[in-house]
Amino acid sequence: MxxxxxxxxxxxxxxxxxxxxxxxxxxxxxxxxxxxxxxxxxxxxxxxxxxxxxxxxxxxxxxxxxxxxxxxxxxxxxxxxxxxxxxxxxxxxxxxxxxxxxxxxxxxxxxxxxxxxxxxxxxxxxxxxxxxxxxxxxxxxxxxxxxxxxxxxxxxxxxxxxxxxxxxxxxxxxxxxxxxxxxxxxxxxxxxxxxxxxxxxxxxxxxxxxxxxxxxxxxxxxxxxxxxxxxxxxxxxxxxxxxxxxxxxxxxxxxxxGGKGANIVFDDAPIDQAVEGIVDGIFFNQGQVCCAGSRLLVQESVQEEVLDALKRRLSTLRLGDPLDKNTDIGAINSAEQLARITALAERGEAEGAERWSPACELPSAGYWFAPTLFTGVTQAHTVAREEIFGPVLSVLTFRTPDEAVAKANNTPYGLSAGVWTEKGSRILAVANKLRAGVVWSNTFNKFDPTSPFGGYKExxxxxxxxxxxxxxxxxxxxxxxxx
Structure with a gap:
């Protein structure tokens, strides 16, 4: 219990x-x-x-x-x-x-x-x-x-x-x-x-x-x-x-x-560690982060394992009073931003992506949106292209490193990306091809005043x-x- x-x-x-x-x-x-x-x-x-x-x-x-x-x-x-x-x-x-x-x-x-x-x-x-x-x-x-x-x-x-x-x-x-x-x-x-x-x-x-x-x-x-x-x-x-x-x-x-950061998980990544990084990448600050890892790219062979672990982890997140020290997911900043997030999530459903959220009771007052996962997403879906700026994660798959890089770079943005793998050579090889101002390896959303931050393109x-x-x-x- x-x-x-x-x-x-x-x-x-x-x-x-x-x-x-x-x-x-x-x-x-x-x-x-x-x-x-x-x-x-x-x-x-x-x-x-x-x-x-x-x-x-x-x-x-x-x-x-x-x-x-x-x-x-x-x-x-x-x-x-x-x-x-x-x-x-x-x-x-x-x-x-x-x-x-x-x-x-x-x-x-x-x-x-x-x-x-x-x-x-x-x-x-x-x-x-x-x-x-x-x-x-x-x-x-x-x-x-x-x-x-x-x-x-x-x-x-x-x-x-x-x-x-x-x-x-x-x-x-x-x-x-x-x-x-x-x-x-x-x-x-x-x-x-x-x-x-x-x-x-x-x-x-x-x-x-x-x-x-x-x-x-x-x-x-x-x-x-x-x-x-x-x-x-x-x-x-x-x-x-x-x-x-x-x-x-x-x-x-x-x-x-803005940004539409890609979080790339290879088949040799430490799954539990990667899941924590995925959660931190998109649900930190309710996803209202310009460098959020809002696109999850998972190698096909581990897709099911990663998604099962991710859903289990999302089911443990606590949404509610932001002043409560136990709270993981707070309130959306404004009614206007909540309306935008809601509209884009509904558009994702209308375009055929599969939407999932953990069982979550939303408070009666304030601006709230449950952590949301979209699977069955293609690069043509709106939720994979537009910056939602909310707790919404789009999941895509890839088979090879080249395909992962191509999908990660297929965006008008270029602010952030993450790479999850046990191979240091793969981290360096992939990071060098990603058109992103910040690339995290086996972590996400880590900041330090000594490190520069910024983007490319839009x-x-x-x-x-x-x-x-x-x-x-x-x-x-x-x-x-x-x-």
Whole structure:
């Protein structure tokens, strides 16, 4: 008889959420020039958490001017001095990690064990890592005396709100740039709390500015003539629009966009280990991950064994309250995203793929979708081609390594892939042929601040993380005419 898990909820009392938030400009929270306000809600309960400001174009202009003014002194600081601020931010993030993890779970809907054990440790690690680079930029491989670009306009998504902030803010500050950041409209709270972290760390006014709002705010930031660098993580469609906006300007641009990652399991793979990697690859953060392993490619000879083991494992996943430490599958981030996932899953059924989900009781309130498996999938099926961005896995088969590579590369995306086999030579041979920015071997969704991350084709361009993540924020000293 299996043991039942008793509820183990994390306390909400550690987080003090204000009823309303303004914009963080020049080191202070200020009101918008307009009257538009939006609400951020908990995806798990649909309760309103707080109101926030819809920044107008002139608010964005104020933020950019504050960042430009701060840039003169911030960029002139020795790298060792900038490093002290980043180290301080990292330590404060660690000290407040429990508070920030609960906040992220409330606003995003992901399980507390993910925000607590994955997101927050990585946030602190990125600030620690780039603090270490701040006084060593001449040794980074981008010229003898690389210079900061100026003001960075950064637009981040809702699936990893605080982690995506760290991926962008940490290298920008380490290299001497200043920042205007726009968080996603459904998850603004952790960025607004990060503003308080910046003040607690004594960061000079104007070095980090945060403007909240929807796509209109992001568009105003991207198009602002005094922004020198644009960094965007989000959908491919929006990324293409941003690329059109900055085309013909002198702005630097990096885009980290969608994906349809292939997770390739060969017949000699350790099945139990592979199943854990498959689950982590697609059901982590409810599949709302750009590099999710949403296409499972299984060698025909072990297909039945892998699927049987996978279904058994999925039947043990616990869906429910994201604040419960036992929860594996949390809430979908928004009603809009749930509707998209639902529509694409229904289309998969209509096209003839076989749909399976474990027995799963969904809560009556909030946005929920049971972990779902599609078998009998071909490369022509919509669920094998389009990014669903939800807990939906499409299973395809292959016979030879060449067929596996061909099917894995048969996508407009090129962000991630995984290879499962006991043969090191096969891992290297297959990985070298995969057109993906990140290839994991016998694991999936493992991140480290020292490793670059980014894609090819419609998954974007540029790299974040590692030494490579510095390049997008630096200009060689020999270039003339740039700020």
């Amino acid at each position: 299996a043991f039942e898990y008793a509820p183990a909820p994390e306390s909400r009392a550690i987080v003090d959420i204000a009823p309303s938030y303004g914009l963080f400009i020049d080191g202070e929270f200020v009101e918008s020039s307009g009257q538009d306000r939006s609400k951020t809600i908990s995806p798990a309960t649909e309760e309103v958490l707080a109101e926030y400001t819809q920044a107008q174009a002139d608010d964005v202009d104020r933020a950019v001017k504050a960042a430009r003014k701060a840039f003169e002194k911030w960029s002139a600081l020795p790298g060792s001095e900038r490093a002290k601020y980043l180290f301080r931010v990292a330590r404060i993030v660690q000290e407040r990690s429990r508070e920030l993890a609960v906040l992220e779970t409330l606003d995003n809907g992901k399980p507390i064990r993910e925000t607590r054990d994955v997101d927050l440790p990585l946030v602190a690690a990125h600030f620690f890592y780039y603090a270490g680079w701040a006084d060593k930029l001449e040794h980074a491989g981008f010229g003898p005396a690389p210079r900061p670009l100026g003001v960075a306009g950064q637009v981040i998504p809702w699936n990893f709100p605080l982690l995506m902030l760290a991926w962008k803010v940490a290298p920008a500050l380490a290299t001497g740039n200043t920042v205007v950041l726009k968080p996603a409209e459904t998850t603004p709270l952790s960025a607004l709390f990060f503003a308080d972290v910046c003040r607690q760390a004594g960061l000079p006014k104007g070095v980090v500015n945060i403007v909240t709002g929807d796509g209109r705010t992001g568009a105003a930031l991207v198009a602002h003539p005094d922004v020198d660098k644009v960094a965007f993580t989000g959908s491919t469609a929006v990324g293409k629009e941003i690329a059109r906006t900055v085309a013909g300007t002198r702005k630097r641009l990096t885009l980290e966009l 998954s974007g361009f540029g790299r974040e993380g590692g030494r490579h993540g510095l390049e997008a924020y630096l200009a060689p000293s020999s270039l003339e005419g740039e700020r």
